[in-house]
Amino acid sequence: MLDESKLEKEITTDAVDFSFGELLNLHRDGEIIIRPEYQRLFRWSTEQRSRLIESVLLRLPIPPIFLVENDSNILELIDGLQRTSSVLQFLDHTAIGEPELILSGCDILPALNGVKFSDLSTSLKFKIKRTPIRAIIIKKSGDQYVKYEMFKRLNTGGSLLSAQEIRNCSSRMVDGGEHFYSVIQNLANEQNFLKAIERLPDPSRERRGDEELVLRFFAVKNYRDGYKGNIEEWLDSYMEDVLLQHHAFDAASESGHFNRVFNLISAAFMDGAFSRFKSTGDSTGRLAPAYFEAVVGAVSDELPAIEGKDVSTLRAKLIDAFAHADFLASTGPGANSIEKFRKRIDVVKAYLLV
Template sequence: MNEVDQDREIRTTAVDFSFGELLNLHRDKEIVIRPEYQRLFRWSNEQRSRLIESILLGLPIPPIFLVENDDGVLELIDGLQRTSSVLQFLDHEAIDEPELELVGCDILQRLNGETFASLKTVEKLKVKRTPIRATIINKSGDSFVKYEMFKRLNTGGSLLSAQEIRNCSSRMVQGGEAFYEAVQEMAAKDCFTRTIARLSESTKEKRADEELVLRFFAVATYRDGYKGNIEEWLDAFMEGVLFGDIEFKIEESTERFEKVFSLIDEKLSDQAFTRFNDQGAATGRLAPAYFEAVVASFDEKYEELKNVAPDTMLQRLKSAFVSHEFKDATGPGANTIPKLHQRIAAVGSHLVG
C-alpha cells in the first residue's frame, strides 16, 4: 500500500462511553457537539423521553460516530439526537436547553412527569452508567476521507435531508465552513427570501432555501454537469468547489447572486417560480424546474431584462410557462441536459420579448 493509500485508509477505534462520561467530556470541551451537523432538537419531547425509557428498560442504544480533529478533540458527526437528548436530561444547562420532563412513556408510565432530579438514585445511576458504543474516526490528513465518511454515514436511512448532509459534510473540508456560511448568508438576503416565499415551511426546515442557492450557482456555472439526478448534480458542484476543481470566489459570487435576485424580486417577487391557473393567478408552491429556468434566464439576460416593466415581465413569464417549448421540457423525460437547456431557452426567449 503506497503512502497515498495509507493516508486515505479509514482508521477507527471502538470505545464504550457511559452517558455520564460523555457529559463530562462535553463539559471539558473534549467532545464537541455542533448543532450545525444536525438540527439540535428535531426530536419531539416524546421521542427524547422514550429514549430515556429505553435506557431504563435496558434496551440497546445504536452506536454513535465521532471524528478526531487535528488537536485531538472529538466531534460528534452521527448520533446527535440520541446524545443530546440524554445530555439534556442529565444536565440541561450543559447544552443550553430547557429541563426535560418525561412525557409519552408508554411502558414505564410512572416515568411521565419525572425529571432527572426526581428519579430514584438507582435510576439516575442507570442512566449515567449506561454505555453507548462510539466509533472514533481517527484523524486523517485527507479532507476527502472525512467528507465522504460523514456523507455515507448520513445517506440512506437517515432523517437528514440532502442539503442538511451538504451543510454538515462541507465543514469536514478546510475552507468548507466559509463556503457554506456564504450560502447561508445568501439564503437570508431579503431579495431572495421574498422570491421564494412560496417554498413550504416544512422544506425550509430541511434547508431547502439553502439548496436553492446552491441550485442557482449550479445552473449558472455548472449546467453541463447535470446528468439527470438533481442531488448528484448539486453534490458534484459543491464537491468541485470544496476540492478546488471549480472556482468559486465568495465575494464575487455573492454580488452576482444579489444582483440577479434583486432584479427578480423587483420584477416578479414571489410569482417568479410558480404555476398560474386558467385565470392567470399564481397558484401552488415553488416549482424547482421553473426556478432553474427563470434564474438562469435572469442571470444570462440581465441587461436585456433590467428595463422591462414588472407588468410586462409577468405577462411574458405566464406566456413562457404555457408555451409548447416549456411544457415539452418539463414533462416526462425532462431530467436530461437537452431538456434543461430547452426550458431555460424557452423562458429566456419569452422574457426578452
C-alpha cells in the same frame, strides 16, 4: 485487480466508550461541539426521546456516535445528534438550551411517564450518567475526500437527514468546507432571496430546502454541463468539486452575482417567480424546482441585458413564458431529462430578452 495504493487513503479512527455523564461534562467544557445548525436539534418527538431514556435504563443496545477531531483537537459530533441531545436534554436541559424533558410514551416502563430527571432516585440518576456509548473518533489526519464520503455513507442509508443536511455536515470533513457552507447559509438568509422563495413549503424549509436552492442556483450557473438527469447526484457532484477545489468558487464574486440576480427576481416577479400563474396573472401553488432552475438560469445568463428592463414588463413576459407549450412540456413528465432542463431555461431566456 484492486489497486492497493488506494488503501493508503484510509482514515484513522479511535473507538472510545464515553459515559453520558462524561459527554455532558465535555460539552459543557467546550471539548465536544454539538452543532444544531447542521442537523435540526430535535426532529425526534418527545415520545422518541423518552423511549431512548427508557432504553438506557433497560440497558438496551444504543448505536455508536461519530465525532471528528478538528485542527484544535476539539471533537465535533457529526452523527448521533438525536441520541446524544436527547440524553443531555434529560440530564441537564440548560446545557443545550432546550426545555426540560418530561418523559412520555414509555411503554415498557410506563411508570416513567410524567417523570423528569430530578424525580429519579439517586441510583437511577447514576445509572443514566454512567451508561456508556461507543464513540468513533475520526482523527484530523487522513484523506479529506474519504472522510467526506464516509459521512455521506453513514447517513444516506436512513431518512433522518435530508440530502442538504448531509451535504452541510459532510462539508466539515474538508478543509475550507465550513466557509463554503457559511456562504450558502448566509445567502439563504438574504431578504430578496427569502421574498422570492416564499412559496417554498415549510416542511422543505425545515429540511434545509432553502439552502439547497442556493446550492442549486450555483449549480445552474456554474455546473450545467455536469447535469446528468439526477438532481441529487448533480448537486452532490457540484458541491464536492467546489470543496475539493476541482471547480473554482470565488465567494465574494459569486455572492455578489447571486444578490444581483435575486434583487431583480424579487422586484420583478415577487413570490411568483418559481410557481404557476392563474389566468388572472396571480401566482398560485408552491415553489416548483423546475421553474426555479428555468428562471435563475435565464436571469443569471442574461443579467446585464435584463437588469435595465421595466419590472412590470418582465413579469408579463415571465407569465407568457410559463404558458408556452414548450415550457409546459419541459416541466411536465420527464422534466429531469437533460434536454428538458436546457429547454425550459432557453424558453424563459427568449421571452425575457424580447
